[in-house]
Amino acid sequence: MSPAPAATENREYEARHLLVLEGLEAVRKRPAMYIGSTDTRGLMHCLWEIIDNAVDEALGGHGQEISVTLQADGGIAVVDHARGIPVDIEPRTGLSGVEVVFTKLHAGGKFGAGSYNATGGLHGVGASVVNALSTRLDVEVDRLGATWTMSFRRGVPGTFDGPGPDAAFTPGGALRKAGRVAKGRTGTRVVYWPDRQIFLAGAQLSLTDLHNRARQTSFLVPGLALHVTDARTAEVARETFRHEGGISEYCEFLAPDRSLTDVIRLQGTDRFTETVPMLDDAGHMEPTDVERELEVDVAVRWGEGYDTTLRSYVNIIATPKGGTHVAGFERALTKSVGSALQGKRLLKAGEEVVKDDVLEGLTAVVTVRLAEPQFEGQTKEVLGTPAVSRLVSKVVDRELTAFLGSTKAAPKAQARAVLEKVVGASRARVAARAHREATRRKNALESSSLPAKLADCRSNDVDRSELFIVEGDSALGTAKLARSSEFQALLPIRGKILNVQKASVGDMLKNAECASIIQVVGAGSGRSFDMEAARYGKVIFMADADSDGAHIRCLLATLFFRYMRPLVDAGRVYTAVPPLHRFELTNPRKGMDRFIYTYSDAEYQRKAAELTKKGLNFKEPQRYKGLGEMDADQLSETTMSPRHRTLRRMTVDDGLMAETVFEMLMGNDVGPRKEFIIDGAYSLDAAAIDA
Template sequence: MPSKPASKKPSARTSAAARPRSAATKQVDGGRDYEARHLLVLEGLEAVRKRPAMYIGSTDTRGLMHCLWEIIDNAVDEALMGFGDKITVSLNANGSLTVADTARGMPVDIEPRTGLSGVEVIFTKLHAGGKFGSGSYNAAGGLHGVGASVVNALSVRLDVEVDRNSATWGMSFSRGTPGTFAGDGPDAKFTPGGGLSKLRRAKKGLTGSRITWWPDPLIFGAEMKLAPEELVNRARQTSFLVPGLQLDITDARGHEPVAESFRHDGGISEFCEFLAPDQGVTEVLRLRGEDTFTETVPMLDDATGAMVPTDVERDVEIDIALRWGTGYDTVTRSFVNIIATPKGGTHVAGYERALTKIIAKTLDGTRLLKNGEEITKDDALEGLTSVVTVRLAEPQFEGQTKEVLGTPAVSRLVAKVVEAELGSFLTSTRAADKQQSRTVLEKVTAAMRTRVAARAQKEAQRRKTALESSSLPSKLRDCRSSDVDRTELFIVEGESAMGTAQAARRSEFQALFPIKGKILNTQRASIGEMLKNAECAQLIQVVGAGSGRTFDLDAARYGKIIFMADADADGAHIRCLLATLFFRYMRPLLDAGRVYTAVPPLHRFELKNPRKGQEKYLYTFTEHEYQRKLAELTKKGVRFDDPQRYKGLGEMNADQLAETTMDPRQRTLRRITVDDGAAAETTFEMLMGNEVGPRKEFLVDGAYQLDAERIDA
């Protein structure tokens, strides 16, 4: 090969323009060509389809359910205003969803600014609606005016019918664009154009809306999955929050339609009793109050067209139901305008602060507390079930998913009502109230002393028992780091896998603890049997935070707990047994999102002549992924050896285990969470408990849903 002539290196004085320009340099310079023509303008609903997660949180089941509840909540807002007492939700056999109500019906007249009908404005314009202080809604769940339009943008087809003005009006959309369909279903021919039209005459005085839509598979994926149980649970919850409202749920997708109906006239008092996990030591108390506050908000000045800070007076309605029980768990549900706020917010902060303050103040006037003893929030909340609701116009939420209330003034107003109402109960001279008040104060005092005793016990020299020995189990392969934010504990199934994992781990921050096969089923066993079991006792000892009520999350020795078992039925059973142990005795780790399962591969492809930039080894983690990868490589003509199927972790080499399962830079972990404690408790009891009947029924029902071709035999 002829040698290349030596290139002369430009001197420091050589100008940039005189230097030779390589292809790479030209490409970089081209990237600097930034003009207005390069800007992408997303108009209308295009932005929703481009970034759907900004509006619905995700494009999986959670996002799909969020869309459904955006439409349902609009109907519920009507019921809150006193219009309509029935909402029907249907999961149709053709893949569509329908929500119907008997409320006022959406406006069908022309909106003057846009020249469009009210229906078209609602479904095609972001931030358009009657919940921006216009007086149509005083306390609504939908606030940003994007719910209906976002659902429309993410639907391959949406049909809306409105009964109003003695007529039924109708309109259709395809991915947010108005038009007409030549037939039924999302695959019918669509012609853009057209607006709201009168379909037929309707009975005089009949009002309401019906919305049917097909979620877009391009957004949510071809295998879209709804969560019927979540729908039923939330429908039940809404019926508690809006007394007198009936919600009918129909699922027509299976062989036989399933229908449920909910209506609770007792309101949140009935809801509190429903949520309580124990026997009550008090009746359900209702703390109610109303107040106002002044909020400065930007409002459009019609004269100047500018946004001007304006003081607006807001009305707040506060309604809280609470009840102390014999147990130790705290159950709190919070809502703003019937929208659940699972992460709390200013209303919950004000409630808990005032609750603790008034109980501590009341105890100061009794002989129950000794000198130096102080009540904390956890003491006051022990065994307490409560439902906290506030209603106000235009509350401030953190994001469209509305999980946290941010309106600052609400905290002070809620605290004011709680202090006045609960204080009146705790100091009441009525015989019945006096006895219940005394029981509450004694329960809080007992919780405080138990907490103090537990802390003192931890700080004192520990007894050398199975859980409190001075040395950790010898089979633990600990890590060198003490930084909890980095450390990881792998609970490894089997001795053979332990040997490979020891060679694959990063010993600086990854610890290993092996278990022999299947541990004790702690759902069936008593706490005494659990403590006598060596595997369970050593696991609790290794985690280092105690167990049960005295579990101290801050004392946990590792930031992540990772179950690493074989990717087969036995491995799944072991993961379930471990999850049961952690759920029953170390649940704060699950609540904090610190428990995971490793995801080892099932198959490995070894390519014979990989191209440049192509990996020599390819891994698949499910049977479906294996079939897809096999078809893809075959179609492209890529040569490979017979794929290897791993029957267990021990069959993998250390470098393979590290690359696929243990290296934080490349691995996949599945976090184990407990979104609904009551549902999780029921599921664990059904799968792992003593009652055989429910478990047998679950297995028999599941057998009919199993694809026989997926059985690896």
């Protein structure tokens, strides 16, 4: 007699509770597994899947035009003039090629059968996933002298009795012939309406993202024209993207700064053996060695800035999170530059360069093409094929070493500029690390890491503290007596500092005045600048109110704009405004100040006329030629005391315009500066010149 079931036996979980999802049901049940999410990103991913199928055809040399239209009724149409989806019967399923592509997961021509060499699609799920997540999808194929058509509703074949996704639907039906076309005409037209049962209510197609993707693709497939039409509003917008320059042109387009080198192409082809499971004649999976060909094409360009811009692609599919191809590129980049520096006497003993030094100011587009790449997931954001890292590294190392060691005049000069920039970045990184490791203010002073000529303040409140950069030691003595030592620090500089717009990073760091300013500010420089580490809430330039003082302020502004730009952007850099004249009243009325200051010649004329009109007598006004002519009380009252002073804040409303002006006034190119001076000379009032 069989034992009775135990009292604790759980009959709430048995085989009947297991759910088996057939066909496209799995896609609708777990859409995020296939498209990443059900918000705008997932909606755009569906569009990329359809566009990429057309691009894969163009990549194989079939068709040079793709049209994408965002329709007013919410539909999306993608049209190409390539070979067209096969319309004959697939022998295993007994279905037409069109129905197989749009209803069967892991079905297509990209599984190494010879139809495609290198493609963006390789899992065979893109078109079928889009179909499963669409309220309606219509496909038309021009092939074999006829137009073939088929419709689906949420992945189910059938027919609609009218246009649009709301038309009545009858399940059932197969691919049918809709008309005749010229015998040589081929192509595919797909129109689909995303299923709002799946996607979030706020998910909307992004025209900006579509334009960016179309532009990116036109760079990666030279000669391919992509027409994008937005018909969702009354004013239809059309844009065409076509670029013949390939990734060299793309690299220039992405670059955010002025060039230090031309665009350098690093190209090569290599082969590797990959072991993949394949079905044998008996239907068993057998590990098989397959020989693959890898094409490497990289465009790099160094600029004068500090930011790194790197885009990577596998078979024109973007890999924003990198992968083995990017790892190989970065490794070779560091190795080849390090090797090129050997024997160049640019690096001192004990100095070394790391990856971040080489990447500073670099714009790069890394592309590889290979059959059946291994991606991490359907969204294809990371390449995982192991052998790619070694081969990319080999190609990049070989080609970049040839560039850096070139004996031709132009490449040799550019290579030297790159190596100097890398060495400068290395030294700036080390200096920034030293700044971070040193404690701020008190401990820094105790360790004597700050310049001895700095007259620091006592307050540790960064927001309240102020650093005055003072022209000359003579003015420093007066300023020490005039300042509030509680929150005002003084750093004297000797005359005119280095023009950093013309000098290299290395020369700037060697300059004692520039180095001491960067050290005292305490936040590093360039790319490593850390706003949080700045030791003062305000930095104030204080120079004489003459042409030399104006030149010094301009040089200081250039240093801060070029190497400590975040301080300028945050509005924390100022110029003090010392007075030009002082009136001393001989008969001041009750409540009037005995001394009156003016800050320009025009103000001086108005004030003199006003005092004369009021019958107030004054001595011969004093004209200040420099800060050293003031005593401490006068300097405090007019220029340093927050209660009475005037400060001019440096602002950057248009960064590109500011960079252009700095380059014109302070850069190496004399022509534009000479033209600017000549043009200004005609509008100058000769009587206003202070002789």
